[in-house]
Amino acid sequence: MEQLPRIESGIAGLDTLLNGGLVAGSSYIIQGRPGSGKTIFANQIAFHHAAHGGRVLFATLLSETHERLFQFLSTLSFFDRERIGREMQFVSAFDTLQSEGLDEVVKLLRREISRQKASVLIVDGVLNARSRADTAIDTKKFIAELQGHAAFAGCTVLFLTSARLDDGSPEHTMVDGVIELGDDLTGARSVRRLNLRKTRGSGAISGLHEFEITENGIVIYPRLEAVLGRPSVPDDLDLGRTSTGVDDVDRLIGGGLQKGSSTLLIGPSGSGKTSLGISFVSQATVDEPGLIFGFYESEERLKRKASALGFGLAQKIEDGAVHVLWQPTTERLLDALGHRLLNAVRQKNIKRVLIDSLGGIARAAVRSNRVTEFFTALIGELRAMGVTVIATWEIRDMFDSNAQAPALELSSIFDNLILLRFIEDQTQLRRILTVIKVRDSEYDPSFHEMVLNQDGIRLNAPGEPSARQLEASRPRLGG
Secondary structure, three states, X not given: OOOOOEEOOOOEOHHHHOOOOEEOOOEEEEEOXXXXXXXXXXXXXXXXXXXXXXXXXXXXXXXXXHHHHHHHHOOOOOOOHHHEOOOEEEEEOHHHHHHHOHHXXXXXXXXXXXXXXXOEEEEEOHHHHHHHOOOHHHHHHHHHHHHHHHHHOXXXXXXXXOOOOOXXXXXXXXXXXXXXXXXXXXXXXXXXXXXXXXXXXXXXOOEEEEEEEEOOEEEEEOOHHHXXXXXXXXXXXXXXXXXXXXXXXXXXXXXXXXXXXXXXXXXXXXXXXXHHXXXXXXXXXXXXXXXXXXXXXXXXXXXXHHHXXXXXXXXHHHHOOEEEEEOOOOOOOHHHHHHHHHHHHHHHOOOEEEEEOHHHHHOOOOOHHHHHHHHHHHHHHHHHOOOEEEEEEEOOOOOXXXXXXXXXXXXXXXXXXXXXXXXXXXXXXXXXXXXXXXXXXXXXOOOEEEEEEOOEEEEEOOXXXXXXXXXXXXXXXXX
16 A cells, blocks of 8 residues: 655654654644644644654744744744754734735735745634635635645645534645644543544544644644554564462462463552552563552552562662653543553563552543443453563451452453452451463462561462351452
8 A cells, every 4th residue: 555755743742643644745634722732733743843854934924923832832842942943934814814814814925935945834823814805705716725835845735723623624634634633621621632533544543532732742642442453563472481479389280370461450458459460560670671650659669568568679670670661640631651661671671560450540530431441452452462461459447258350341352350358257368369260271270368567478388267257258350
């Protein structure tokens, strides 16, 4: 299949959505209400294009001065004032529009495109042009004539408008692509979203994608389940086994975890999920490093917990065998978390990951009905990369014998399920570990008491807690 020539946007995530970038010589409408990020979006593309040898003509149909625009852009890292007047020319067509009309604006921009040898044209304020048009045909004529002149010069055009144009508007019917910037208000939280409403000549990833405006400009986070509907690399099904760091647990699951497998630890707070996960990650080496992707415990707290159990996590971190990415459960973007995890795995060649916890990630979802598809894509990609994963999921009831696992669809994503919970034994609380599932392998489903102390983690043989108590606490996992 022939690939159309592209222009890199310089906006993280956008070229992924557009299957390589903007189609060279095409025209796009960038629309969104005031404050949605259109001007940053266009200027980020413009400065990136200029920095890579292109020439940009930025024409404004608004009354705002260019110096005021530069003042706001100067707070962003991509802004380079030295390019203005060289590779980038800023022209105001506001007075021409007001006094002479659309035809004269077209003539002005045609001359400037030719004079500047522009390869990207940005027209800001299309709403003003629309208001000066007597009929819809006049608007079409304005767009068509600019497109024609730009295309003849091999120039890509971005039209910026604050109008919320519908799909049947004259502007939409004329251009090759429509990119809409907006936001959703969920409770007190506002989440910025990008929607590719039209992308002619491009196998784009449509739908809503989250983005944020940072000091580096706009960063887009493509929906993980859309980008990774299928893992990027084929699965290797025969990678051998790796230890959990607890010999007793390894024996229960047939000699250790299969490399490249995913394990879900389910249990209430304090049941030992994180401790077992730390034991697993502490087996990492510099050649096969590990990663703790956590939400509730900072690096220092993890070191303290590991030290109390006799795990040498601090030394592993110092040696570079273990890395920690900690983010508090404040306002986060779901896809940003997924991409952050996968990027860290790729960059550091991570081979074992502790996600503590899935609930911390799920809390970032504005639309909860996405969670299962998101985790399917995330775990599937990690598995395909040969990463062994342990994830935790917290349940609320400490003693519930009808312990509720995550939704059945989510449970089925994982190769192994291990349940941790408490039982009351006279005057003591006992932690009980039960293996619920090990995919494609024999395992011991017996109840075992899990003991945590300064010597690490061990499992007591079945039968030490009374048989009646264990039977009463037998897990019956629900959806």
